[in-house]
Amino acid sequence: MVRGKIEMKKIENATSRQVTFSKRRNGLLKKAYELSVLCDAQISLIIFSQTGRLFEFSNSDMQKTIERYRKYTKDHETSNHNSEIYIQQLKQEASHMIAKIELLEFQKRKLLGEGLASCSVEELQEIDSQLQRSLGKVRARKAQLFREELEKLKAKEKQLLEENVQLHQKTDMEPWRGSTNHEEKFRVVDLNLEVQTDLFIGLPEKHCK
Missing domain, CATH: 3.40.1810.10 (Transcription factor, MADS-box)
Incomplete structure (x- = not known):
């Protein structure tokens, strides 16, 4: 059934x-x-x-079980409460960050020359001062990079000179590849030396019998 x-x-x-x-x-x-x-x-x-x-x-024991239950629920409620507080803090921080980003974007547009119609004379003077300070930092950084590049070139030049000297020294030590004064040797032939020869220039003489 x-x-x-x-x-x-x-x-x-x-x-x-x-x-x-x-x-x-x-x-x-x-x-x-x-x-x-x-x-x-x-x-x-x-x-x-x-x-x-x-x-x-x-x-x-029933009483111990009940106490354990109360402790668990209390800890759980505390944990939930702490989680809610933490979430609220995160929301507040996110709101502050959003507001800060919007302010930075607004200031950036002003530095780029946008939205200046609503600015007062004092605000424009402050923007001009900021631009001047930024320009000074850019020029200082540029000069520093030039100096660093110049130092690198000088070091490279010194290295090349040292290598050149070493090459000359190596050349002097080899058999006849140059003089000690780094000048090439040439064999000089004096073309003014008098040499007797049977060579005759002109018409051949006629010998009569």
Whole structure:
């Protein structure tokens, strides 16, 4: 025989309601006991009937379990409260950052020459001063970079000169590749030397017999 599905609503008949309460109460207590034994769970169950009668089950000290529950819920509430405070702080910081970014963007537009129509003379003078200070810093940085680049070039020049001297010294030490005065030697031939030769320039003589 199949049991029909019971509609979840208050049983109006008092006798039927009491019988159902007794059956389901015993079943609930039995399930709690089985759960505590099978799963080694700490369970405390408290039931008050409609007439105010107390039924309870606990596999450990009921009072300690209740204190543990109170401590857990208190810590949980404190944690939730702290989380809410932290979230509020983050929202406030985000709002401050957004406002600061908007202010910086507004000042940036002014420095770029935008939106100056609404500026007073004092504000324009302040913008001019800021630009002058920025320009001075840019020029100082530019000069510093030039000096650093010049120092690098001087160091490179010194290195090349040293390498050149070393090459000359190496050349002087090798067999006849240059004089000690770094001048090339040449063989000089004196073309003015008198040399006797049978060579005759002119018409050949006619010899008569």
